[in-house]
Amino acid sequence: MSEAVVRVVRRRAKAGCEEAYEAMVRAMFRQASQFPGYVAAQLIPPAIAGGEYQLIQRFATEQDLERWNSSAERATWHERLRAVAVGDPEYRLLSGLDAWFGPELIPATAHPPKWRMTIVSWMGIFPTVALLLWFISPLLSNLPFLIRTAIFTAMVAVAMSYLVMPRLSRWMSWWLRQ
Structure with missing residues (x-):
């Protein structure tokens, strides 16, 4: 099963070239x-003058991002950006909790408080x-004990990552952003 890829790029603009x-x-x-699998992108300006810009890029799959x-188009843009940017960009792929609560819901510079993320995770x-305890535990x-626990926790992890948290974080985004 392939899943969307979220990449955060951080870079500073040269003074006067913002x-x-x-x-x-x-x-x-x-x-x-125009590339297949492109989903969206967002430019988040720095919180303070001279700070880092953040670019949020979403692609449908890792292969789409790799494409x-x-x-050649990306290489050309990176060459052009050298004239107005300081240094090389820093890249970070989001996964796990970062992707659940990350840029799709709020800007990367303002994550929700951990206590809110904890409550939504618990929900x-x-x-x-x-x-799973009700339906699967009797079958195991x-x-x-260790095999039963390994199977059970793997099922919880898969259900949370692919079914529950993507939906729950979207549904609760109004509260996470407050």
Whole structure:
């Protein structure tokens, strides 16, 4: 099963080149949007003057991101951006909790408080574990404790990552963003 890829790119614009940097990044996004598997991109300006810009890029699959990464178009944009940017960009792929609560819900510079993320996580974990205990636990009762625990926790992890948290974090985004 293939899942969407979210990449955060951090980079500073040269002093006095902020407008040119933003215009080039937006033009690069427009060109990237023509690539298969491109989902969306967002430019988040720095919180303070001279700070780092964050670019959030979403692709349908890792292969789609790789297609963009290895393209001549991307290479051209990176060469053009050198004139208005400081240094090389820093990249980070999001996964796990970062992806659940990450840029799709809120800007990467303002994550929700951990206590809110904990409550939303519990709202997903409790019913998932309760249902699996009710239906699956009896089927595993004859297995040794460690094997039973490994199977059960793997089922919880898969259900949380692929079914529960993507939906729950979208449904609760209004509260997470407060």
